[in-house]
Amino acid sequence: MDIASSSRSKRYGYIELGTGKASLNKISWFLLKFLSSLFLVVWFCEFLVYYLVIMQCKWPILKSTPDQDNASPLKAMFLSDTHLLGAIRGHWFDKLRREWQMERSYQSALWLLQPDIVFILGDLFDEGKWSNTKSWDEDVARFRRMFRHPPHTELLVVVGNHDIGFHYEMTHDKLNRFEKTFNLTSGKVVTRKGINFVLVNSVALEGDNCAICRTAERQIIEASLKLNCSRMRGEPPLLQNCRGVEPLSPSAPILLQHYPLYRKSDSECTGEDSASQDEKNSLFQERYDVLSHEASEKIQLII
Ligand SMILES: *[C@@H]1O[C@H](CO)[C@@H](O)[C@H](O)[C@H]1NC(C)=O
Ligand SMILES: *[C@@H]1O[C@H](CO)[C@@H](O)[C@H](O)[C@H]1NC(C)=O
Numbered sequence: 001m002d003i004a005s006s007s008r009s010k011r012y013g014y015i016e017l018g019t020g021k022a023s024l025n026k027i028s029w030f031l032l033k034f035l036s037s038l039f040l041v042v043w044f045c046e047f048l049v050y051y052l053v054i055m056q057c058k059w060p061i062l063k064s065t066p067d068q069d070n071a072s073p074l075k076a077m078f079l080s081d082t083h084l085l086g087a088i089r090g091h092w093f094d095k096l097r098r099e100w101q102m103e104r105s106y107q108s109a110l111w112l113l114q115p116d117i118v119f120i121l122g123d124l125f126d127e128g129k130w131s132n133t134k135s136w137d138e139d140v141a142r143f144r145r146m147f148r149h150p151p152h153t154e155l156l157v158v159v160g161n162h163d164i165g166f167h168y169e170m171t172h173d174k175l176n177r178f179e180k181t182f183n184l185t186s187g188k189v190v191t192r193k194g195i196n197f198v199l200v201n202s203v204a205l206e207g208d209n210c211a212i213c214r215t216a217e218r219q220i221i222e223a224s225l226k227l228n229c230s231r232m233r234g235e236p237p238l239l240q241n242c243r244g245v246e247p248l249s250p251s252a253p254i255l256l257q258h259y260p261l262y263r264k265s266d267s268e269c270t271g272e273d274s275a276s277q278d279e280k281n282s283l284f285q286e287r288y289d290v291l292s293h294e295a296s297e298k299i300q301l302i303i
Contacts (some may be wrong), residue, residue, distance in 0.1 A: 088128025122160025122258030129165035187219030
């Protein structure tokens, strides 16, 4: 009895071991296939797709004018409202997803399109207006890592209401912190390949004569004088003020600011990226969605 049962159990043992081996192979084969497909899907969706999509974007082809024949054009990329989430309202998973997506699309675009200069037109941070020094430093470090760029590409930013607060909550400290971090002043004129860009703090164009507003307006007038002198524009007595003013390129400037200039609504905007019909019909609020009518006219006149 003993012998019979033990040999049976041995036989069973052998058979069981055999099927065990076979199913183990099957399982590991299945796992391997599953994991490689998973890896491919993740790699495609989280990495490759950015290249495939951005590869379809091309720089516009410029018709060169006789005096520009030899000049290479300036390749400028414009981004805005990156709103890096902050410590107060940001959820870590939301941060992780959004920032990965932003970083990948930005890095893929840099690699494929090789811009000379990138501008981010304000609201870099969601909570710059609230954040204490520690969270500000953390947010800035994340921003610098995500928007890192090779030395032949330049990154310039302008300030938005989320970075320093709307006009009523904007303070010197918050503005200085932003300007120091990003080496910026309102009314700064940046000239690249003969093109003048004027970077303006549009949050300070409230027109109520607040201290920050006064400084910002003075800086814009200084920029205006420089630009006028370079273009020999303005009344003759005015041009006498040009002595000692550093000459800029004589081209018309491009105004860069966070708030759009005044317009009633988006109803006249067309094209692929324009808003839906409903949104186009909704009216803009001055000093909130767009600059005030008055400030817009003033700035268009002097710049
Ligand atoms: C800051 O900007 C000024 C021009 O306004 C420039 O001369 C200077 O090199 C910049 N500093 C840094 C650290 O980029
Ligand atoms: C520059 O010229 C424009 C147009 O002539 C003028 O309105 C503006 O006041 C001038 N800017 C300065 C600072 O004089």
